[in-house]
Amino acid sequence: MYRKLETAAPPPICFPIRGPRSDYIPRLCGRLKLPRMRHVANWALDAAKLRGATFADVRVVAQRSRALTTKNGKVGSASDAESVGMSVRVLADGAWGFAASAELGRGAVEATAARAVHVAQASARVKTQDIQLAPEKPAVAEWTTPHRIDPFTVSVEQVIELLLKVDSELRSVDGVTLAEANMNFNREEIWYASSQGADIHQTKFSTGAGYAAYAFVDNELQKRSYPNSFGGQWQNKGYELIEELKLVENARRIGEEAVALHRADRCPEGTFDIILDSSQLGLQIHESVGHPIELDRVLGMEANFAGTSFLTLEKLRTLRYGSVLVNVVADARQEHGPGLGTFAYDDEGVPAQCTPIITHGLFTGYLSSRETAHTIGETRSGGTLRAESWNRLPMIRMTNISLLPGENPLSLEQLIASTDHGILMQTNRSWSIDDKRYNFQFGCEIGWEIKNGKRVRMVKNPSYSGITTEFWNSLDAICSRDEWTLWGTPNCGKGQPQQVMGTGHGASPSRFRKIKVGSAYKTM
């Protein structure tokens, strides 16, 4: 089974693009006859300053995406999209304003900057204090996601052929009633400049792929996905990710498991030791560590929509978040891996960093920005501000929030062998958590009951629930580096207006003791 997606080895150096250059890369700029981005930035920054901004930054963003899906032997959807625009974020009268426009002519850019200042002045009518930004040395830099194969240079025919091959393998299993497969590519070019002298140009690539087999029998619908559910696996990489995923090789097994689930017993209900596979644990980390540590949530800035956090400022370095085995980092640097949370600079020009979040179980770090760093006594931002697109305000987002692997050699099979009685759960099927990030419930696609160190039977509809800190304090074993995968969540939602962001989560399979299992189907 495909497992090892990432190691701790340094990522490959960015190779020159092999094969024919994409029609789109030079054409996007040449066709649009874009003025040099510095001109656009200068027009905006000068206009903002003229109108009273004390700080301004500009992002010009060009995005390109391709989405291809197949369903039951046919192409389901095929689309290409591009979007180009700019936005200005300003501080005026001590408050924030933000304006965005798709127009890049001088008049439009200056008008957008003026609008941002106007909006900031309206904001200042309802404020309690002026915004202060942590200092940051302005950077001048260029960076591109390390990649071997520009995914937009791969022919659509080749992609469709692969997806249909996967589809054919899935539907070769008798009992599979629906087969869906997808492949997605994104390219994002960002020019960032600030009134403090930052001038940063980054180009990011991301690739994602996955599939699902459904089996509908009588009154029950079962599903199995690979390499992960809800869109598959995503990384900041080129098409080489597809080659690594071994999509076709795993398809038949996935189809067979979807059908076999109908014959399986329902997951028993009660208190059990559970082992979570790497992908499910990645989502657990996302929901019950990644979100609560967002400092804007802690400070109440998301209270109306995404919620707040059970974490409060005085819990930093005092709260026992997990057992002593739990070490979690927020790491946006390249050396962590090609996660969706990897970049060189965030969207306010702060370099990528590694922040220890949980250290031997103790809560040690938040995700912060230039505006929020001082609230936790930091003099520098943690570099986590990102926006979905040119027309969205950057906000604190998870980078790569990863559980570090166990230090001692431990494979999944060894972990199972050391478990007297438990349930192994694989691949997420449902997830839900309260608005302070305490009470959660997760359902998985497939489970295995373990007795005396062996898988004894497949179980269906496994689910578990708990309270965040109690759960993490029950962790008593983590598999080692060989079992560690850096998963990608491409669509983390937050903010108003809502925006999505890619986040990375590295995890090895781990065991948790005495967890409530099965309450999703519990009848009282």
Add this chain to the structure above:
Amino acid sequence: MLTRDQAADIFNRIRKLSSADEVEVFVAGGHFSLTRFANNTIHQNVTEENYTVSVRTAFGGRTARASTNKFDDESLRQVVRSSESLSKVQHPDPDLLPMPDAREASAESGAPAQKAPSRHFEATAAMTPEFRAEGVKQMVTVAQRHDITTAGVYSSAESVEGIFNSRGLSNWHAQTSAEISITMLAQDSSGWQKANSPDVTLLNPQRLAEIAAQKAMDSAHPREIAPGKYTVILEPAAVLDLVGFMFFDYSGMALLDQRSFLNGRIGTQLFGDNISIRDNVNHPLQTGSPFDGEGVSRQTVSLVENGVIQRVVYARGSAARMKRSEYKDNCGPIAATGHGFLLPNEMGEAPQNIVFDSPRNPQTVDQMIAATERGVLVTRVWYIREVDPFEKIVTGMTRDGTFLVENGRVTGGLRNFRFNQSLIHMLSNVSSMSVPVRASGEEAFDMVVPAMKVNDFNFTEVTKF
């Protein structure tokens, strides 16, 4: 704002650039502004304008889509080229129908020539950052009076949506929208309200703030009670966010794919006989455009009548496929209803303008409370996800105003619950309902739904607040 004539001109330019058998262009966008506040301060304030042109080309059963937000000649040339090159490498789809012309688009769905009420209001379009700031100030003043903090949004939008194709179809829709969502946070409790309308003059920020603040005050020092099955009074936003999880199954494509909880259930008594649900874009409390992703007019459709599942909705292609399928004799009426998504897509269609029928004997929420010996009043629900797709069990949390009802009165706040609730069971156990109102939540699209009193609602766990 982009006008219909400007959009039509863009279409004509695209059409001249294309060598495809058929061309369709979908144009959408507008102005959008949002003032966001937290801790009694405006902390984010944004405004944008953007339009997207999405081009679908078709060559003998092959189709694909490309989009751009640039309208210069070279950009349009490129988006046509992208669409055409993607289309040409597709495998021919025998189920792909020719694009409809204007006559077919209205005749297909059989929709009578109803006209939806105008959804464009100048007052909304003219909202300024200062106007929104003053509205926020009113809400903050309410919070300060109660010595609590407030968070929320006040937004405005003016948007357009149009579809044109090479067979002469030309549809256009413009609307405005204003929205207020507010959370009031006390020491250990909170309250929430949300409302939107195309007409900003119908929104009252102060009143919404007062209701949310009262909920926060009334739910202070919440008690913890054991999870279990309770009589629950769900306010309309809570009903919306729950039932919203079933409407993507009311789809012909979902039946064909065998992924709908309605597979094998069309024509059966699935809910209580007090539940009747329609999809009606022309309802005065609804919003949105009156045509679908192919330009077909949206038909008013009766989905559920007295608890019996009547039918599902169809895009043109799904209807044609269903007519040839093995399921055609037990899936209710089969005809294009004008609910399709933009082609090509793998989901088919879904109702998007849900309206619950008014009950025979409507009760207000206060009347439901007065008639409840012991129960729980729920303001809203949160983070709902599907646990079982065929029994339609969903899980989620209560949030921002959960109260104990005893002997006909609200007696205090409660710690929030997790529920695992079958929507089939829920809609089979509704003992009373209010007059339906326009409601807005966070987990589903806006609908016209009643408040509901539900027996044996399944709370499975309690959280710490």
